[in-house]
Amino acid sequence: MDDNIIQSISNNMNLKITDCKEISYWVNGGTGCREDYVNKSYICGNEIILGIYDSEENRLISFFHELGHIASHKLWVESEYENEKMAWEIGFMIAASHGVFFSEEAEDFANEQLKTYNNGEVVELVDTLDLVLQKEQLKSSGQ
Numbered sequence: 487m488d489d490n491i492i493q494s495i496s497n498n499m500n501l502k503i504t505d506c507k508e509i510s511y512w513v514n515g516g517t518g519c520r521e522d523y524v525n526k527s528y529i530c531g532n533e534i535i536l537g538i539y540d541s542e543e544n545r546l547i548s549f550f551h552e553l554g555h556i557a558s559h560k561l562w563v564e565s566e567y568e569n570e571k572m573a574w575e576i577g578f579m580i581a582a583s584h585g586v587f588f589s590e591e592a593e594d595f596a597n598e599q600l601k602t603y604n605n606g607e608v609v610e611l612v613d614t615l616d617l618v619l620q621k622e623q624l625k626s627s628g629q
């Protein structure tokens with residue numbers, strides 16, 4: 487199920503997905519160090535290198551986060567933390583536009599990831615549903 491969503495979005499956006507579940511990638515194409523790919527994903531041009539996740543949902547939310555980076559790269563700002571936050575929020579919006587919503591556990595995982603860019607300080611990402619509602623309001627007010 488998740489892989490179908492990942493594949494169809496990637497095809498539509500002309501993105502290449504490299505899945506680190508395949509041992510050959512991190513040994514031959516990557517750093518050779520499995521740890522570099524545990525709960526971590528990367529982008530390299532139009533390629534998303536999807537890491538190794540304990541939970542399928544964390545893997546999926548991370549995929550949308552990387553999409554958020556790709557979609558927001560023109561909005562790049564100086565602060566690494568702001569870029570990360572923007573990528574999560576835009577990623578949530580892209581997910582919602584595909585009818586994908588996440589559990590609180592997955593959103594906690596996202597907050598944990600973001601925290602590492604904010605000197606360990608906890609920040610709550612804007613609730614996915616709020617973003618969608620804002621978007622709907624913008625649409626209906628004709629902006």
Ligand SMILES: [Zn+2]
Pocket residue numbers: 551555570573
């Ligand atoms: Zn990121």
